[in-house]
Amino acid sequence: MQTFVRMLCALSSEVGLEVTVLGVGPHESHGSSVHFSPVLASVRSESEYVRALKKFVRTRKFRVPEESVVLANAEHYSWALRNLHLPTVLLAHGVVAQTLRIRRGRLSALLFRAFIEPRAIKNARRVICVTDRVREYYTRRYHREPEEKFVSMSIGVELGAFEHRPKGSPRQDFAIDEESSIILFVGRLSPEKNVSLFLAACDYLASSGQKFNAVVVGEGPEGDRLAATLSSRPWLRWIPRTSHDQVLDLMAVANVLAITSTYEGLPIVLLEALGSGLPVVSTDVGRARHFLRGSTGVVVEPDPAAFSRALRDALSARLVKRGSIDPAIRTAIDFRNTARSIATILRQVRDEASARPAVIPHAPQRSSDDKLGGVRMR
Structure with missing residues (x-):
């Protein structure tokens, strides 16, 4: 808000x-x-x-x-x-x-x-x-x-905020490997955001041999539980607090955004990903089903294996060019x-x-x- x-x-x-x-x-x-x-x-x-x-x-x-x-x-x-x-x-x-x-x-x-x-x-x-x-x-x-x-x-969302990104060096700032793919999660770490589904899906992905960094941005009551797993998940990065500007920079270099919520009214982060040209894998919340199709992303069941497969497909897919937002979507999210x-x-x-x-x-x-x-x- x-x-x-x-x-x-x-x-x-x-x-x-x-x-x-x-x-x-x-x-x-x-x-x-x-x-x-x-x-x-x-x-x-x-x-x-x-x-x-x-x-x-x-x-x-x-x-x-x-x-x-x-x-x-x-x-x-x-x-x-x-x-x-x-x-x-x-x-x-x-x-x-x-x-x-x-x-x-x-x-x-x-x-x-x-x-x-x-x-x-x-x-x-x-x-x-x-x-x-x-x-x-x-x-x-x-x-x-x-x-x-x-x-x-x-x-x-403010479409002008996505122009000329990244403005900084998010990989360097947050110690993310320069060559690795990035799966991004942005949101308050509260029960309805269901970060446990995100971690379970990434566990499946890591066990298949996929190379990536999963970056979680946000803090909240589930933060302690997340922190306790960092040592056992070398591919996981946690950024409890950062500026909105740096979040948009992370979106500019990420490969896919994950939304795993059990309930959302309207995830603003979904609209920001669309504005960034970043594909999204999401559960069926908010307006996800309305926006996500083809190059913009996909809606999947809240199952770790299914979510993992969708993330893998997004990482292997050819990404849309940054800034090439569908005109109808641009109008809808302006x-x-x-x-x-x-x-x-x-x-x-x-x-x-x-x-x-x-x-x-x-x-x-x-x-x-x-x-x-x-x-x-x-």
């Missing part, structure tokens, strides 16, 4: 938005069309941030310009703002309850579905769904809400189109709210958004 907010802020002036981001950071900052106001200097957990966000908008003298609209990046952020009586657009990057069930168990998912999710949906004027699957979940579960409230939208669509929805909601003075108070209200960059428009 940080990547999404960064891209939206970068294009805010171009699409005619004035944006206030309420998030995590040490200092307040101002730009021509973007203002950042820190809720906390640092945060240890999502729940800590939600509590701080609720307190922030209740106790701080935070004046909202007229005709403001809240763009909330998740249900729990929208829930924290439920008493502000501001028109809200909810951006659903996925089904949060699904992720909670995998990470924290059934009880957490049930509580979220019972108390937070329905209030957020009721409060939202629009719910932007990043895939048709996500929209289908909401329209089925909240069938009493008008269907037009739930809008499918293709979220994109974040400029995403920003324009979001701006259109925000204006529609603003106009609808202006026509209902009994719902939106005339007096300035306090507002907020979310940890990773909720957006407010005026």
